[in-house]
Amino acid sequence: MSLDRTLPTIRQVLANVHFRVTLIAVGLAGITVLLTGIVAVRGYAQHNLELVAKSASYTVEAALVFGDTVAAAEGIAPLAANEDVAELTVHDANGRLMAGWRRNDQGPTRLIEHAVAAMLFSEPITAEVRHQGGVIGQIRLRADARGLVRFIGQGLAGMIICLLVTAALSYFLARRFQQKIVNPLRAIAETAHAVRARRAFGLRAPRAEIDEIDSLGQDFNALLEELETWQAHIRSEHESLAHRATHDALTGLANRASFEAQIARAAADATAAEGWFAILYLDFDRFKEINDTHGHAGGDAVLVEVAARIKRRLRPGDAAARLGGDEFAILLASCAGRSEAERAAAAIAITMADPVALPGGGTVDAGLSIGIAVFPENGRTVEALMHHADAAMYGQKQTGQAETVRNAPIPIRPIQNQPG
Structure with missing residues (x-):
């Protein structure tokens, strides 16, 4: 089943996994550290604001005793301005406002600071103003989150920088790790593909x-x-x-089917090049007598020796075959004409004149008859050429003489002719 999209590689999958794991790990670590820092800074700010409120109560004590609102306002102003205070008010024992201070800074982060202050410091910080053991007033202070927002911003910037540095290092280390996994797997995959394709x-x-x-x-x-x-x-x-299907098991020569296929190819090549070739059809006149006298072992020995002698007479490009029984055939490739085929037949007859040794000792002589067919003179098809060569061989066997060429005898068999 084909897929509509291209599948990701192992390297891509591992890279995505490493990036996500790094992002999540560093992000969680950064958020955890940031939240922990916010809680710690909030606690520190809370304690610091309580000290500011306590300091303000000492500062305005005399002003409250004498009911001097101006002195109270002048006392709390520098103290509140130098701390993260959004608003600081002074009340007498009856709750009446005696003095107050409010930060009026404006800026793009002011809304964020108010939101953070409202979330982390929802309740005002109070401190009692005491004189001679009695409560004469109260300090009320609301926190300003400027410092805390700066801390959060710096923490986020640090976390982002840490994330980028960690991501770069993680990418470098992941690439080396991926190479140890991806490269050998890719080599296995490429080897498997080459094996399948080639x-x-x-x-x-x-x-x-x-x-x-x-x-x-x-x-x-x-x-x-x-x-x-x-x-x-x-x-x-x-x-x-394939060899057994195209060759004779006893002699190792080509069989009839393979030989006829070779003739067909030679005919096609000769037709295209307007060339010649010849077929020699060989038959032994006394083979039945040899079989009857010396048995099949003797007959097989004669056939094997005859095949060996034929192979020694072949030129480059020639081919030989055992057609069956004691019948052999030779394809003379690139034959210039009938005269060259007749000379080749005479040479083969001379080669066969030597006695053949038998397995049990002794030798035998085998009379040889040869028929010749020349392409294209005696035919252009396999059937026509084989039929002509076979008929010429039987004509020689019956007359005991060589095939005549233009009514002149050719001495093909140098050994004594005996009827088969």
């Missing part, structure tokens, strides 16, 4: 630095070795079957 069973996956991947590669290599052995066995069996 049947290159001799390839092997390289060793890896990771145990599991190395084990996978070695198991894959072992499988390739088995496949290579199996392929070699199959090729050997195929070659053996």
Whole structure:
């Protein structure tokens, strides 16, 4: 089943996983540190504001005793201005406002500061103003979050910088880690693809630095070795079957079907090039007598020796075959004409004149008859050429003389002619 989209590579998957893990880890760590810092700074600010309120109560004590509102206002103003105070008020024992101070700063972060202050310091900070053991007033203070917002901003900036640095280092380390995983897996995948596409069973996956991947590669290599052995066995069996299908088992020469296919190819080549070739059809006149006298072992020995002598007489490009029984045939490629075919037949007859040794001792002489067919003079098809060569061979066998060429006898058999 085909996919509508391209699948991601292992490197891409690992890179995405590493980036997400790094982002989440650093983000969570940064947020945790930031929240912890906010809580700690909030506690510190709370304690500091309580000290400011306590200091303000000491500052305005005399002013409240004498009811001097101006002195009270002048006393709290510098104290509040130098601290993170949004508003500071002084009340007498009856709750009446005696003096007050409010920060009037404006800026783009003011709304954020108010929101943070309202969230972290929802209740005002109070401190009693005492004189001679009695409460004569109260300080009320509301916090300003300027410092806290600056801390949060600096913390976020630090977290982002840390995240970027960590991401860069993580990317570098992840790339090295990915190479140890991806490269050997890619090598295995490329080897498998080459084996599938080109049947290159001799390839092997390289060793890896990771145990599991190395084990996978070695198991894959072992499988390739088995496949290579199996392929070699199959090729050997195929070659053996192909040879047996196209060759005679006893003599090793081509069989009739293979020989006729060679003639067909030679005819096509000769037709295209307007060339010549010839076929020699060989038959032994005394083979039945040899079989009857010396048995099949003797007959087989004669056939094997005859095939060996024929092979020694072949030129480059020529072919020989055992057609069946004691019948052989020779394809003379690039033959210049009938005269050259007749000279080749005479040479083969001379080669066959020597006695043939038998397995049990002794020798026998075998009379040889040869018929000749020349392309295109005696035919252009396999059937026509084979029929003509066969008829010429039988004509010679019956007359005991060589095939005549233009009514002149050609001495093809130098040995004594005996009827078969």
